[in-house]
Amino acid sequence: MTKIEFWQGNTACAEGALAAGCQFFAGYPITPSTEVAEHIAAKLPKRNGVFVQMEDEIASMAAIIGASWTGARAMTSTSGPGFSLMMENIGFAAMTETPCVIVNVQRGGPSTGQPTMAAQGDMMQCRFGSHGDYSIIALAPATVQEMYELTAKSFNLADQYRVPVFLMADEIVGHMRERITLPDKIEQVPRRELEKGVLPFHPNENLIPGFATFGKGHGVHVTGLTHDERGYPCTTNPNVHAHLVKRLVDKIENARTAIADYDVINPDAEKVFVSYGAPVRTVQQVLHDRNTEDIGFLRLRTIWPFAEDALKKFKNVREFLVPELNMGQIAREIERHVNVPVISLPKLGGDLHLPEELEAALVVNR
Amino acid sequence: MTYEDWFRKDRLPHIYCAGCGNGTIINCTLAAIDQMNWNKDETVFISGIGCSSRAPGYIVTDSLHTTHGRALAFATGVKLANPKLNVVIFTGDGDLAAIGGNHFIHACRRNIDITVICMNNQIYGMTGGQGSPTTPKGCFSTTTPYGSAESPFDLCELAIAAGANYVARWTSYHVKELEKAVKVGLETPGFSFIEAMTQCPTNFGRRNKFKEVLDQVEALKTHALLKAKRDRMIEQGENIPDDFFIIGELIRRNRPAMGVKT
Numbered sequence: 099m100t101k102i103e104f105w106q107g108n109t110a111c112a113e114g115a116l117a118a119g120c121q122f123f124a125g126y127p128i129t130p131s132t133e134v135a136e137h138i139a140a141k142l143p144k145r146n147g148v149f150v151q152m153e154d155e156i157a158s159m160a161a162i163i164g165a166s167w168t169g170a171r172a173m174t175s176t177s178g179p180g181f182s183l184m185m186e187n188i189g190f191a192a193m194t195e196t197p198c199v200i201v202n203v204q205r206g207g208p209s210t211g212q213p214t215m216a217a218q219g220d221m222m223q224c225r226f227g228s229h230g231d232y233s234i235i236a237l238a239p240a241t242v243q244e245m246y247e248l249t250a251k252s253f254n255l256a257d258q259y260r261v262p263v264f265l266m267a268d269e270i271v272g273h274m275r276e277r278i279t280l281p282d283k284i285e286q287v288p289r290r291e292l293e294k295g296v297l298p299f300h301p302n303e304n305l306i307p308g309f310a311t312f313g314k315g316h317g318v319h320v321t322g323l324t325h326d327e328r329g330y331p332c333t334t335n336p337n338v339h340a341h342l343v344k345r346l347v348d349k350i351e352n353a354r355t356a357i358a359d360y361d362v363i364n365p366d367a368e369k370v371f372v373s374y375g376a377p378v379r380t381v382q383q384v385l386h387d388r389n390t391e392d393i394g395f396l397r398l399r400t401i402w403p404f405a406e407d408a409l410k411k412f413k414n415v416r417e418f419l420v421p422e423l424n425m426g427q428i429a430r431e432i433e434r435h436v437n438v439p440v441i442s443l444p445k446l447g448g449d450l451h452l453p454e455e456l457e458a459a460l461v462v463n464r
Numbered sequence: 465m466t467y468e469d470w471f472r473k474d475r476l477p478h479i480y481c482a483g484c485g486n487g488t489i490i491n492c493t494l495a496a497i498d499q500m501n502w503n504k505d506e507t508v509f510i511s512g513i514g515c516s517s518r519a520p521g522y523i524v525t526d527s528l529h530t531t532h533g534r535a536l537a538f539a540t541g542v543k544l545a546n547p548k549l550n551v552v553i554f555t556g557d558g559d560l561a562a563i564g565g566n567h568f569i570h571a572c573r574r575n576i577d578i579t580v581i582c583m584n585n586q587i588y589g590m591t592g593g594q595g596s597p598t599t600p601k602g603c604f605s606t607t608t609p610y611g612s613a614e615s616p617f618d619l620c621e622l623a624i625a626a627g628a629n630y631v632a633r634w635t636s637y638h639v640k641e642l643e644k645a646v647k648v649g650l651e652t653p654g655f656s657f658i659e660a661m662t663q664c665p666t667n668f669g670r671r672n673k674f675k676e677v678l679d680q681v682e683a684l685k686t687h688a689l690l691k692a693k694r695d696r697m698i699e700q701g702e703n704i705p706d707d708f709f710i711i712g713e714l715i716r717r718n719r720p721a722m723g724v725k726t
């Protein structure tokens with residue numbers, strides 16, 4: 099029997115993690131994400147899981163990576179200032195191919211900025227924030243339902259691709275309350291354990307190595323230094339480095355289509371909105387109010403790797419309009435992939451775009 | 465089994481300079497571990513960044529060589545997620561007390577059931593000899609070319625104040641005592657901290673008038689003061705010179721600990 103609840107987005111996120119079998123959570127309080135940690139702090143110990151409040155977000159990120167190497171599904175949640183602190187160990191997770199889930203309930207930045215107001219200003223930081231080249235997966239929920247479902251999905255993606263997965267929420271989705279339908283069960287795709295006799299960083303045909311869980315007799319050495327397939331440091335051989343980094347990027351970018359998650363609405367339209375997260379709600383209102391099929395809508399749930407094929411579904415498109423709670427971070431990404439104008443509709447300060455603002459953007463003659 | 469069975473032989477040669485004290489400390493640690501009858505498959509070595517932090521890479525067990533200063537935060541995750549694992553950390557004075565200082569005091573406060581071996585060479589070895597939080601006043605390094613003007617940390621006092629269950633300090637000269645201290649540390653539930661003062665001829669000795677490796681070992685020996693003797697000297701109102709440090713078991717207690725195997 100499915101169950102219906104009326105939940106806050108952050109509660110749904112925490113419940114989605116629990117439903118996905120999250121066994122370890124480390125975090126540090128920060129508005130507007132704190133409810134995720136509080137909810138998990140109450141629930142996880144009763145399910146034989148571990149909640150620990152660390153001394154800062156650097157340590158939180160470190161702790162979930164450590165937990166993940168024991169085989170646990172592990173997560174942290176934060177917002178901008180904490181997210182910045184996590185970057186060092188996010189790079190370590192990418193380099194060591196450690197599955198983990200990072201929730202960022204975004205608020206206005208830079209710096210301490212607007213603790214209680216929504217933003218989408220960290221979309222590029224989650225993609226490129228740590229040093230060096232690597233790829234990650236990022237999802238963006240627009241509803242309380244998606245806070246639940248995409249959090250759960252993040253754990254499967256993290257285990258499948260051995261990569262940090264980001265749930266890039268925002269204060270609006272995190273704090274709003276709405277109806278949510280809970281599924282009976284969340285499917286869990288387990289991590290693939292390393293087979294005996296195979297080197298711990300030797301990839302399969304999808305460029306992903308088996309996981310050498312600590313305590314299972316693999317005797318694996320895990321290092322953030324450039325390493326060979328044995329896991330041993332090998333820092334001055336240019337080929338080893340190039341090969342490793344290219345694989346870290348390719349294992350995600352080659353799976354772009356498989357990871358993509360989006361809705362295409364009115365594919366014959368000439369003007370097409372593209373959005374993700376809370377601004378989706380305003381676009382939906384505009385489409386609802388017009389009640390016509392002349393305006394297209396690409397609603398993204400996967401942000402990284404960017405689903406560029408989705409843009410090609412709009413055969414007649416003459417312009418993409420991209421409302422975001424930032425200065426055009428994803429608009430710029432879209433520009434890289436298309437030959438038609440991409441109109442960035444930035445909104446800063448914490449409020450959503452009003453439907454009138456998007457309507458006005460539609461009637462401007464360009 | 466002997467302690468040599470714990471070495472990952474296909475990683476040799478190691479990166480340590482001739483005369484480095486780190487090998488002695490790794491030997492003492494593995495000798496102590498060998499006496500514990502621990503299963504290799506249930507033992508994990510964790511470290512941060514530095515010469516000292518390279519040690520786990522030379523050991524056959526699962527090992528996690530992490531980011532600079534963060535070993536204890538990673539170890540907290542490993543140990544809490546799977547308390548069955550025996551967790552041992554190798555760290556350096558810069559790794560533990562500078563960039564990792566906050567993680568150090570909080571790991572002590574949580575009294576998490578891990579054993580930390582700090583190879584204190586009073587210098588940043590790996591980056592070529594810069595001053596560290598334990599460089600003694602007046603000592604020379606590439607970033608204290610006129611002699612360090614700062615007061616050094618007493619890492620053991622710090623660990624005791626922050627709540628560790630077991631704290632001891634020895635030097636690379638005191639191999640038997642060091643091995644025993646590590647063993648007691650491994651046996652004691654909660655946070656165990658063993659500070660091993662050690663020579664770094666390449667980056668410390670060279671700049672501080674220790675012509676030979678053994679000159680610096682000798683200096684460590686002559687400046688080390690047994691805790692019992694120190695206590696007696698204090699009782700008798702004797703003056704303890706500033707450049708002396710205390711060796712021995714400095715605390716052993718049984719405060720509630722986290723992550724203990726049940």
Ligand SMILES: Cc1ncc(C[n+]2csc(CCOP(=O)(O)OP(=O)(O)O)c2C)c(N)n1
Pocket residue numbers: 513514515516517532555556557558559560583585587588589590591596
């Ligand atoms: C965040 C960061 N800052 C700086 C460095 C450069 N670094 C590498 S090792 C090291 C110092 C290590 O000194 P210590 O911990 O005393 O270890 P030792 O090499 O002496 O054993 C530094 C500063 C780094 N790797 N990461």
